[in-house]
Amino acid sequence: xxxxxxxxxxxxxxxxxxxxxxxxxxxxxxxxxxxxxxxxxxxxxxxxxxxxxxxxxxxxxxxxxxxxxxxxxxxxxxxxxxxxxxxxxxxxxxxxxxxxxxxxxxxxxxxxxx
Amino acid sequence: xxxxxxxxxxxxxxxxxxxxxxxxxxxxxxxxxxxxxxxxxxxxxxxxxxxxxxxxxxxxxxxxxxxxxxxxxxxxxxxxxxxxxxxxxxxxxxxxxxxxxxxxxxxxxx
Numbered sequence: 001x002x003x004x005x006x007x008x009x010x011x012x013x014x015x016x017x018x019x020x021x022x023x024x025x026x027x028x029x030x031x032x033x034x035x036x037x038x039x040x041x042x043x044x045x046x047x048x049x050x051x052x053x054x055x056x057x058x059x060x061x062x063x064x065x066x067x068x069x070x071x072x073x074x075x076x077x078x079x080x081x082x083x084x085x086x087x088x089x090x091x092x093x094x095x096x097x098x099x100x101x102x103x104x105x106x107x108x109x110x111x112x113x114x
Numbered sequence: 115x116x117x118x119x120x121x122x123x124x125x126x127x128x129x130x131x132x133x134x135x136x137x138x139x140x141x142x143x144x145x146x147x148x149x150x151x152x153x154x155x156x157x158x159x160x161x162x163x164x165x166x167x168x169x170x171x172x173x174x175x176x177x178x179x180x181x182x183x184x185x186x187x188x189x190x191x192x193x194x195x196x197x198x199x200x201x202x203x204x205x206x207x208x209x210x211x212x213x214x215x216x217x218x219x220x221x222x223x224x
Contacts, residue, residue, distance in 0.1 A: 033211070042216035043157065043201065058211065090156060099144045099164060101205050101212055105156035 003027070004106035006091050012112045013081050021076045021109050023091030030096035032074040033058075033103065034066060036087040043090070049074055050096060081113045116140045118215040120202055125221045126192050134187045134218045136202035144207040146178050146185045151217070152198045160187070160200075189220070197222045 004025045013019050025032065034046040035058075045058030049068040063085060065077045074093075078085055088110050092103040117139045126132040136146070145164035149157040163169055163178035163185060175188040189196055199217040206213065 035214070040216060043214035045211055045214075048211060092157075099205070099207075100147070100162050101144075102147065102159050102162065103149075103157075103212065105158065107156050 004091055004093055006106040006109050010110040015082055015113055016080050019078045019081055021089055023074045023106060024072050025093040029093035031094045033092040034076045035090045038087050083113045086113045116213055118213055120215055120218045123219045127223050128192055130192050131190050134200050136185045138183050138204040140204050140206040142207035144205040147203040148176050148187045149201045150198050192222050194222050
């Protein structure tokens with residue numbers, strides 16, 4: 001089934017621990033994105049990748065890192081989690097067209113940092 | 115700078131028509147997208163306007179006025195399942211990415 005998968009679905013994490021959120025797409029999309037969504041703050045872009053091998057910083061990149069070793073996978077790593085990183089994380093992909101840039105979202109990962 | 119404004123909440127009854135407005139200010143502009151997100155779900159693409167005017171897709175229509183930096187989403191014959199958050203997302207173009215604001219929460223009552 002074509003689309004985007006994310007893992008885990010949810011996670012409770014102790015502060016200071018390292019965590020990697022996984023994202024895989026099978027649509028051969030060039031561009032991929034990581035957003036966080038917090039109540040009252042909408043969707044905020046953390047990092048993005050226009051194509052395999054490249055990454056860029058979004059609006060709220062601090063405390064997060066990404067890599068894009070191939071077209072399909074775009075993991076997001078929290079090196080040392082803090083409670084303010086408690087959020088719902090969405091991965092998305094698009095064909096990278098500059099005009100429409102229609103994005104397809106994964107189901108999300110609900111992360112709680114205690 | 116870049117900014118985006120849409121109402122935080124709208125309520126309506128089943129069968130009614132509702133319009134969700136969006137005004138934006140961006141460094142450049144390719145077009146305006148709309149996304150729907152149900153509680154607990156992921157955002158899904160609804161529509162895209164690159165040119166001025168109205169685009170209709172079933173019960174949903176989206177309008178754009180580039181000169182006014184304004185758009186709206188029109189939902190007709192409202193159904194309970196339309197209760198969701200709706201995000202307008204201008205695309206500034208060039209290397210800038212879609213801008214998602216805080217969205218408009220639509221509540222449809224019986």
